Amino acid sequence: xxxxxxxxxxxxxxxxxxxxxxxxxxxxxxxxxxxxxxxxxxxxxxxxxxxxxxxxxxxxxxxxxxxxxxxxxxxxxxxxxxxxxxxxxxxxxxxxxxxxxxxxxxxxxxxxxxxxxxxxxxxxxxxxxxxxxxxxxxxxxxxxxxxxxxxxxxxxxxxxxxxxxxxxxxxxxxxxxxxxxxxxxxxxxxxxxxxxxxxxxxxxxxxxxxxxxxxxxxxxxxxxxxxxxxxxxxxxxxxxxxxxxxxxxxxxxxxxxxxxxxxxxxxxxxxxxxxxxxxxxxxxxxxxxxxxxxxxxxxxxxxxxxxxxxxxxxxxxxxxxxxxxxxxxxxxxxxxxxxxxxxxxxxxxxxxxxxxxxxxxxxxxxxxxxxxxxxxxxxxxxxxxxxxxxxxxxxxxxxxxxxxxxxxxxxxxxxxxxxxxxxxxxx
Ligand SMILES: *Cc1c(COP(=O)(O)O)cnc(C)c1O
Numbered sequence: 001x002x003x004x005x006x007x008x009x010x011x012x013x014x015x016x017x018x019x020x021x022x023x024x025x026x027x028x029x030x031x032x033x034x035x036x037x038x039x040x041x042x043x044x045x046x047x048x049x050x051x052x053x054x055x056x057x058x059x060x061x062x063x064x065x066x067x068x069x070x071x072x073x074x075x076x077x078x079x080x081x082x083x084x085x086x087x088x089x090x091x092x093x094x095x096x097x098x099x100x101x102x103x104x105x106x107x108x109x110x111x112x113x114x115x116x117x118x119x120x121x122x123x124x125x126x127x128x129x130x131x132x133x134x135x136x137x138x139x140x141x142x143x144x145x146x147x148x149x150x151x152x153x154x155x156x157x158x159x160x161x162x163x164x165x166x167x168x169x170x171x172x173x174x175x176x177x178x179x180x181x182x183x184x185x186x187x188x189x190x191x192x193x194x195x196x197x198x199x200x201x202x203x204x205x206x207x208x209x210x211x212x213x214x215x216x217x218x219x220x221x222x223x224x225x226x227x228x229x230x231x232x233x234x235x236x237x238x239x240x241x242x243x244x245x246x247x248x249x250x251x252x253x254x255x256x257x258x259x260x261x262x263x264x265x266x267x268x269x270x271x272x273x274x275x276x277x278x279x280x281x282x283x284x285x286x287x288x289x290x291x292x293x294x295x296x297x298x299x300x301x302x303x304x305x306x307x308x309x310x311x312x313x314x315x316x317x318x319x320x321x322x323x324x325x326x327x328x329x330x331x332x333x334x335x336x337x338x339x340x341x342x343x344x345x346x347x348x349x350x351x352x353x354x355x356x357x358x359x360x361x362x363x364x365x366x367x368x369x370x371x372x373x374x375x376x377x378x379x380x381x382x383x384x385x386x387x388x389x390x391x392x393x394x395x396x397x398x399x400x401x402x403x404x405x406x407x408x409x410x411x412x413x414x415x416x417x418x419x420x421x422x423x424x425x426x427x
Contacts, residue, residue: 001014001015001032001060001061001062001064002014002032002033002034003015003018003030003031003032003033003214004030004031004033005024005025005026005028005029005030005031006028006029006030006031006308006309006312007024007025007026007027007028007029008024008025008026008028011024011025011028012033013030014064015061015064015065015214015215015218016064016065016119018030018213018214019112019115019116019119019213019214019215020116020119020120020207022207022208022209022210022212022213023208023212029212029305029306029308029309030214031309031312032060032256035060035256035259035260035318036059036060036260037259037260037261038056038059038260038261039261041261041262041263044056044225045225045228045229046229047229049078049081049082049222049226049229050074050075050078052222052225052226052229053074053078053222053225053226054070054071054074056221056222056225056260057070057074057218057221057222058070059260060218060221060260061218065115065118065119069118072114072118073111073114073115073118074111076110076114077107077110077111077113077114077142077219078107078110078111078219078222079099079110080098080099080100080106081098082094082095082096082098082107082223082226082227083095083098083230084227084230084231084370085346085373087341087344087345087346087356088344088360090363090367090368090369091356091359091360091363091368091369091370091371092231092368092369092370093346093348093352093356093370093371093372093373094223094226094227094370094371094372094373095373096223096372096373096374097373097374097375097376097379099138100141100397101134101137101138101141101167101168101397102375102376102378102379102395102397102398103134103137103138103298103374103375103376103379104220104223104250104372104374104375105134105135105137105138105139105211106138106141106142107216107219107220107222107223108138108211108213108215108216108217108219108220108249109135109138109139109141109142109209109216110138110141110142110219111215111216111218111219112142112209112213112215112216112219113139113142113143113146113149113209114142115215116149116207116215117146117147117148117149120148120149122147122148123148123205124148124149124150124204124205125148125149125150125205125206125207126149126150126151126152126204126205126206126207126422126426127139127143127149127150127151127152127206127207127208127209128152128154128191128194128195128200128206128207128208128422129151129152129153129154129191129208129209129210130153130154130155130184130187130188130190130191131153131154131155131160131168131187132155132156132159132160132184132297133160133161133164133297133298134164134298134375134379135210135211136153136155136168137164137167137168139151139153139168139209140153140167140168140171140175140177141167141168141171143174143175143209144171144173144174144175145173145174146174149174150174150176150204150426151174151175151176151209152176152177152178152422152426153168153175153176153177153178154178154180154187154190154191154418155177155178155179155180155184155187155408156179156180156182156183156184156186156187157179157180157181157182157410158179159183159184161382162402163379163381163398163401163402164379165406165408166401166402166404166406167397167398167401169406169407169408170401170404170405170406170407171407172407176409176425176426177406177407177408177409178408178409178410178411178418178421179408179409179410179411180410180411180412180413181410181411181412181413182412182413186413190413190415190418191208193415194206194415194418194419194422195208197415197419199419199423200419200422200423203423203427204422204426204427211247211249211305211306212249212305212306216249217249217252217253217256217306217309218253219253220249220250220253220254221253221254221256221257221260224241224253224254224257224258224262224264225257225262227241227370228262228263228264231368231370234368235368236263237263237265238265238366238367238368239263239264239265239367239368239369239370240264240265240266240267240268240359240362240363240367240368240369240370241254241264241266241267241268241369241370241371241372242267242268242270242327242355242356242358242359242362242369242370242371242372243267243268243269243270243355243371243372244270244271244296244299244351244352244354244355244371244372244374245269245270245271245277245299245304246271246274246298246299246300246301246304247301247304247305247306248269248277248304248305248306248307248309248310249306250372250374251267251269251306251310252306252309252310252313254267255267255310255313255318255319255324256313256318258318258319259313259318259319265323265367266322266323266324266325267323267324267325268324268325268326268327268355268358268359268362269281269324269325269326269327270326270327270329270354270355270357270358270359270371271299271326271327271328271329271354272294272295272296272299272300272328272329272330272331272334272350272354273292273294273328273330273331274289274291274292274294274299274300274301274302275326275328276288276289276302276303276304277304277307277326278326278327278328279326279328280326281324281325281326282326288302288303289302290302294331294334294350295331295334295335295350295380295383296334296350296351296353296354298351298374298375299351299354310324325362327357327358327361327362329353329354329357329358333357334350334353334354334357335353335387336357337353337354337356337357337360338350338353338384338387338388339387339388340356340360341353341356342388347377347384347388347392348373348377348384349375349376349377349379349380349383349384350380350383350384351374351375351380352371352372352373352374352375355371355372356371358371359371376395376398377392378392378393378394378395378398379398381394409421
């Protein structure tokens, strides 16, 4: 697989190099120089998830990673299902939250962890990342117990839900968690400073594991194939997929799946009030506003970091601009959608509800709609209980960690303190 830096055409990388580098020069994103088309999609759709995923990934990876390596990565990463659940006559949801941390980020996080563990050949690596919720949990769980890889996760002390915090601070072993006395931006700026500090970057072999890593996207391509494999034949001909979007990694993966030949007629990019992309698709003007806080907080992003990849997919002819529509859903309609889904017998949470609302609003006669369910409703328990006016029970994974103690250390928002902590506990 050859990738090119979207900001510097001279900067190319193999898949394994791009996984280890994360970003290219000038913070540019790596993008495949070519997306292969699959000749045998109907036959692929008959295969079980893991077997099909190996073939889809093989087409993308070319001769990188041998058969045994790819197979063991997929078998270790994709250990849970992604069921399609019908909610109305012509609408279903793809539930992507049956992994260990109950959000779709488990797919990408686990695939990345398994890939890095194999390609780093025992060389020690430190993953340093800041989280405001779901990513930290997925990354921590995915890397927990992997030899030679240490993980340091910074989060804003007291600013994420207790349950979210427990999902990654109770693991221990190679997972080091730091509650920073500051907000999320303070955490991110500490991470940036660390990446600029050669003592830490080279001394501890830093890698960021964030959502721009190409391995995460490739993993996500696989579940779009899984979704279509579960749909009835007539739905496959007129399929509209609605993606609740924040940094737009999920949608990028869906467009790559379509470019490879998966029958998807068109996409809806559904956002909350942070609607830079829907406004851009209507007006052609890129005009981010400052980020506002919403119920669907994993999508509170006004400068989505994967957007240049979607631009590239359009520019290079992999997606007709007419097959992508943006829809912004405000807080009232998010609640209305959650209640409508509950009336149809389906308990949802704000992110998926936004995708459902955009879809049911936009779906045309004869089309079949699929919206992505990106998180388990219990992850947003308080909001869901408030909106639906009913108690929600906790799934096993959350109930178990809820009773454990957090192992996080607290540090002031100071780079000197973070550096000392990292050198003391990791070097
Ligand atoms: C991360 C996240 C999203 C947004 O996904 P992107 O790939 O960043 O667009 C949506 N819903 C939930 C629950 C998430 O955790």
